[in-house]
Amino acid sequence: MGILNSFKRGLQKTRDFVTEGFNRIAANMGFFDEDMLDDLEMLLIQADVGIAAAGSIMDEIRDEIKKVGDISQEAVLQTLERSMLAVLGQPRHLNIEEGTLTIILLVGVNGTGKTTTAGKLCARYKKTGYNVLLGAADTFRAAAIEQLSHWGEMTGTPVIAHQAGSDPAAVVFDAIQAAKARKTDILILDTAGRLHNKQNLMDELMKIRRIIRREAPDASCQTLLVIDATTGQNAVSQTKFFREASDVTGLVITKLDGNAKGGVVLAVAHETGMPIMLAGLGEGVEDLVDFDSTTFVHSLLPDSDPV
Amino acid sequence: MAIFHGLSGKLTAVVNKMRGKTRVSEQDIKEMMREIRLALLEADVNFQVVKDLIADISERSKGSEVMESLTPGQQIVKIVNEALIDILGRTTSKLAVSPSGFTVIMLYGLQGAGKTTTAAKLALLLKKRGKKPMLTSVDVHRPAAARQLEILAAQAGVPCFIQPEEPLAAEIAARAVDRARYMLCDTLIVDTAGRMTIDREMMQELKSIARVTNPTEKLLIVDAMIGQEAVNVALSFDQEVGLDGFIMTKLDGDARGGAALSIRRMTGKPIKLICVGEKLEDIEEFYPDRLASRILGMGDVLSLIEKATAALDEKKAKESLEKIRKNQFSLEDMLDQFEQVKKMGSLKDVMNKLPGMGGKIDIDQVDDRAVDRSLAIIRSMTLRERRNHNLLNASRRKRIAAGSGTTVQEVNRLVRRFEETQKMMKRFSGMSGKMGKKGMRPSGGGFPF
Structure with missing residues (x-):
């Protein structure tokens, strides 16, 4: 219940937008004709759902109408909800295996909130009693190490860091050795933001991934791609490139509480099939929550009568 | 066309x-x-x-x-x-300068748009133009934000005023203005914390910063990757604190940057500058025609041409043109060409900028290291071999492969490509009597790889 509420609160703006739009389109008649379906598609595109995902959702709605012949607002809403859920796929959560080292590697383009996510994840696992270690593998951005160290101090977590400008792979190596020596449960690695079309930076990431595989073959490594919810269709391209370079396990969608309409979540899920694992819903430490597709879809759409 | x-x-x-x-x-x-x-x-x-x-x-x-x-x-x-x-907009829009002689530029935007980096880039740009800028960070929210600006300012060689202990942004801003005037700086660049426009408190803070600094330019920093929300973001900032123009960042990525069009249209405010890389020098004037091509996926031909002209060595180009005419194109010249291509930036970057390449070549498949390998192969040849590739027998090829860390197959492939290029060049030189005078570039016949 708690998560549901924070989700709803975080998505209030999006919710208002979609709900209002939906109700506006259907307002006069209580049913949908072809023009109104086009309007609905545009509404989805305005929420960054993207042409492909919006098209596939609309196809499903049109098929359903053809099959059943029900064009009532209620029926359309139900199909919409169902196909959105289908796009998002089975929910998958970040898995912490007991008794072995879990390495969480945070990757993404510049400015999506990797360091903040590292800090929040750290706070989250510290609270549940895990032995956590932070690794500052963003050696490129000015003051990135300081920013992560700040989170370390706040949560009482040791931070493994080298000097600014040093080899990030070396930081990762040291962090893994330290994690092994200290019998750490969870090692969280923050990396530098990199644009996915820069081959040398993606190579650097592959090297980091290789080192993890070599130095901690038994650890469970979870690579999380951090995506800013305000991003448009470029998020799809980001996911494809990062997946290739670093075996991404799942996505973290940050800033979902703010200006974003969040539809990009559907675009990425539709185009790449990647599971969304976590959602950032605010500035507070506790505002990083497990992504729940049912709640997400529910909080986007107007309330429908329970079936 | x-x-x-x-x-x-x-x-x-x-x-x-x-x-x-x-x-x-x-x-x-x-x-x-x-x-x-x-x-x-x-x-x-x-x-x-x-x-x-x-x-x-x-x-x-x-x-x-x-x-x-x-x-x-x-x-x-x-x-x-x-x-x-x-x-x-038909023309580029310049940064405004206050008639009072003291210009304040305030940068704001959503979290992670690149305000701090842009602030430092802007400072360096102004410094290069003969201004005396000072930087200040009034970001009291993100940990180490002020420290980040301080480091970047040092790299740019521009003074920076920060007060990490002061919790009130407007206080720091007021003191920064005093300090900048005292130090006889003519421009103060104010880097603010990232904020969402729906956050009332944060918007109030921004207003109070604007009040005490009285900015000549209030610039929105927009990430090129932003989606449909861009317009609302710009409109809200405009409504709340006023907007004089915007700077688009991360245009070195593969995002089309359609938001620039939306914001320009809906707010009527110009794009002042664009950021195209991670280095502090990577800030450029904005050319409407180039971005239009990019949004449409037509490739940024003009930028490419500019880059190519900057990178191409005129003299060398003339020399190889001469050689083509005389039918003397050798592996040595090919090495030159590879090096020139490398100077233009990554191949993917070049391909992206070429019109019509979008659909024909899968950009993902373009491997920049292929050029590196070709370079390594030619460099592993002796000078005599480079000048006369007919010397390359099996044992020489084996040696070259070992020397360049490649395989004999790769060496063979390169030699074959060279021979094809040479053949093409021969045909080309046959026509050069008619065309050569018009200054056709030798690599115009297609890159030899």
Whole structure:
């Protein structure tokens, strides 16, 4: 219940937008004709759902109408909800295996909130009693190490860091050795933001991934791609490139509480099939929550009568 | 018109379907409008702006020019391009300077848009233009934000005023103004914390910073990757604190940057500068025509040409042209060409900028290291081998492969490609009597790889 509420609160703006739009389109008649379906598609595109995902959702709605012949607002809403859920796929959560080292590697383009996510994840696992270690593998951005160290101090977590400008792979190596020596449960690695079309930076990431595989073959490594919810269709391209370079396990969608309409979540899920694992819903430490597709879809759409 | 050849592949498909027809029907135009609409939406251009644009473009396309043209596809592409440039503005917009002699530039935007980095880049740019800028960070929210600006300012060689212990942004801002005046700086760049426009408290803070600093330029920093929300973000900032223009960041990525079009159209405010890389020098003036091409996926030919001219060594180019004419193109010249290509930046970057490449080559498949390997192979040859590739027998090839860390197959492939290029060059040199004088570049016949 708690998560549901924070989700709803975080998505209030999006919710208002979609709900209002939906109700506006259907307002006069209580049913949908072809023009109104086009309007609905545009509404989805305005929420960054993207042409492909919006098209596939609309196809499903049109098929359903053809099959059943029900064009009532209620029926359309139900199909919409169902196909959105289908796009998002089975929910998958970040898995912490007991008794072995879990390495969480945070990757993404510049400015999506990797360091903040590292800090929040750290706070989250510290609270549940895990032995956590932070690794500052963003050696490129000015003051990135300081920013992560700040989170370390706040949560009482040791931070493994080298000097600014040093080899990030070396930081990762040291962090893994330290994690092994200290019998750490969870090692969280923050990396530098990199644009996915820069081959040398993606190579650097592959090297980091290789080192993890070599130095901690038994650890469970979870690579999380951090995506800013305000991003448009470029998020799809980001996911494809990062997946290739670093075996991404799942996505973290940050800033979902703010200006974003969040539809990009559907675009990425539709185009790449990647599971969304976590959602950032605010500035507070506790505002990083497990992504729940049912709640997400529910909080986007107007309330429908329970079936 | 090479520039308009092959607009994002999609339009080409429509045009291809029309090939053979002598006239364009209303239906054809409708179909093209659909493709343009999709291309614009894919590029994250705001939905409302797309609607207006399409109406505008179809109106312009109905004229006899398109209907009677033998190349209606190209005519339409031209119209689209012009319509985009009309929105983006015909000229570049300069940064305003306060008549008082003390200019304050305030930067604001959403979290992670790149404000701090842009602040430092802007400072360096102004310094290079002979100004005396000072930087200040009034970001009291993100940990180590002020420290980040301080480090970047030191790299740019620009003074920086920060007070990490002070919790009130407006206080720091006021003191920064005093300090900048005291130090006889003529420009103060104020880096603010990232904020969402729906956050009332944070918007209040921004207003109070604006009040005490009285900025000459209030610039929104926008991430090129932003989606449909860009317009609302810009409008809200404009409404709350005022907006004089914007700077688009991360244009070195593969995002189309459609938001620039949306914001320009909906707020009427100009794009002042663009950021195109991670280095502090990577800030540029904004050229509307180039961004229009990028949004449409036509490739940024002009930027490429500029880069190529900067990177190409005139003298060397002339030398190899001479050699082609005399039929003496050798592996040594090929090495030169590879090196010149490398100077233009990554191959992917170059490919991306070439018009019509979008659809034909899978950019993901382009491997920059292929050029590196080719370079290594040629460098592992002796000078004599480079000048006369006929010397390359099996044992020499084996040695070269070992020396360059490649395989004999790769060496063979390179030699084969060289021979093909040479053959092509021969044919080319046959025509050079007619064309050479017009200053055709030797690599114009296609890159030899």
